[in-house]
Amino acid sequence: MTQEPDAHPPVHNQETFVAWLKAMLERRGYAGIGSQRRFAKDSGLSQATLSRALQRSGTPNVQTLETLSQALRVPLPELLVRAGVIRQQDLDALRRVAPEPLTTEQAAAELGITSPDGVAAFDRTVRGLRATEPNQPDSTTTRPPQ
DSSP: OOOOOOSSOOOOOHHHHHHHHHHHHHHTTOOSTTHHHHHHHHHTOOHHHHHHHHTTOSOOOHHHHHHHHHHHTOOHHHHHHHTTSSOHHHHHHHHHSOOOOOBHHHHHHHTTOOSHHHHHHHHHHHHHHHHTSTTOOOOSBOOOOO
């Protein structure tokens, strides 16, 4: 069964981004008194920057969105869509362009594996799996995401 494109894709704007961001902060354990200050400290954002993002004072800049992406463990492209910087259909169109293969380090980062030990273990696992595939050269790249 094929899935038809959504005739009315969700609208992502400042209001929906702020609601989503607040929900993500709560989901990550940043709820209650002092939670914004604690998240700002943990993420490396200034309290003023986080406060502006949570008070609908304009779309955060890309650097702030990248920091939020890392701190919340949400892929940056999803965050860009949620913030209304790029539309989902435009992102989907970009993904249809033949991408370069991912390195194991990039794949690990996309999966939220960021510690050096975790990345090394992920790399060993990928190399082991690739070794079981016929006619596969030992490489540090994976197939492009689908």
